[in-house]
Amino acid sequence: MKARATTLFILLAVALGMFNLVEKRGRLQETKQWFLDFLVANARDKIEIRAKEDTKDVVLVQFDEKDRSEYSDWPPAPLDYIIALKRLYAHEPEVLAIAEPLRWDNADTQFISQLRQAMVPFPNVVLAFDISSEGAGMSVETGDFASNEMPALNCRDDGSKNVLVFTRVTSVPDKSLRVAVESGFTQLAHPTIENNLSIVPFVAFDGQHLVPSLAAQAVTLFRHVPYASQRIAFGAGARLSLGDEHMVPLAPNGALILDDKLKVPTINALDLMSPDIGDADSNRIRNTLGKKKIIVISTSNRGGIQARAIAQALSSPPLHRKPMTWDMGGAALACLIGFWQLHYRRIGAVTIGLFFALTSLIVSLLVFQSSLSWWSPIATMVVTCASTLFCLIWPKKSSQEAVSTEPTGAISTPVVSSPT
Secondary structure, three states: HHHHHHHHHHHHHHHHHHHHHHHHHHOOOHHHHHHHHHHHHHOOOHHHHOOOOOOOOEEEEEEHHHHHHOOOOOOOOHHHHHHHHHHOOOOOOOOEEEEOOOOOOOHHHHHHHHHHHHHHOOOOEEEEEEOOOOOOOOOOOHHHHHHOOOOOOOOOOOHHHOOEEEEEEEEEOHHOOOOOEEEEEEEEOOOOOOOOOOOOOOOEEEOEEEEEEEHHHHHHHOOOOOHHEEEEOOOOOOEEOOOOEEEEOOOOOOOOOOOOOOOOOOOEEEHHHHHHHHOOHHHHHHHHOOOOEEEEEEEHHHHHHHHHHHHHHHHHOOEEEHHHHHHHHHHHHHHHHHHHOOOOOHHHHHHHHHHHHHHHEEEEEEEEHHOOOOOOOHHHHHHHHHHHHHHHHHOOOHHOOOOOOOOOOOOHHHHHHOOO
């Protein structure tokens, strides 16, 4: 018994040492994400219930077509955007997103250059481009954009074949405006979602890359999450993970299903461009815009759709990744269970190992459903597998298998009778 216990102790120490080495090299990140996929897929309803029904981080600035006579041109000219941006700069938006491709074929290049300068003070700017699943031909400019400038998520999931596919880029912003800004699509011409305003593609697939929407770009910039910390998953646990804390629940095909309850505060661009005279309307605009928000500017209904998609993505409750002490605590408990397994033969030891592993998964799921807190069970499973395998290879012997060692030194001498 003592030899088995000592050997098991050495085996578990080696297993945990190897686990720690692999963990530090980052080779277990994908496994952790698979476990989080499992948790999210089984707690989807709980997550949606916890989502907030209002948002204070997104504001829509709408150029209303009913006011087109008040503008110098329609769609609004670069000068109108310049005035609006100068008004917005005082509110220090974290992200500025423009929902239509900014392009004027006959505009004075001087005003376009001034518009570019007006964007410079904003820390994060996202410009829109359009894509389509119909046809394949592209102009020289759109083809160059698709090859060299179109954004792509570095993360890719095997389920990307289920994502809405597009074949070409149809419209892009003016080239001079695409310097040092991000971009994302806002319109995808696709027969499966045509005229369905409640389905917003969050990502799309061009056959090689996953391309983010304007909403996806705005959310990641607002959360300050680099591409390297993002992961997208499809299927039952579909989501865009932004590090270990934030995520955006998605439909299995990577789209976002808009919740009708979510409303985004809207400001008329004409009111924004009017002088601030300190009246009730001016105070309302000032309070609505606030500071450090995502400002979406639009001339059509696509801006409202993107703003609602951003608001819904931000409304998802944060996940709470427990510290590594929880992982190691589970491993320590698994070590105690491993030494307990030594007292049982093969079937008993395997039963205990399977029961403990299943219990660990159930407890993890229940905790996640109740508080959206999670930890990685990998260390626990490594120890449990090692101890169970050890008990299979070197099981406890039964009393019948014990070999008795009696002394055999005495030699009997036959008795010979004497003749009579």
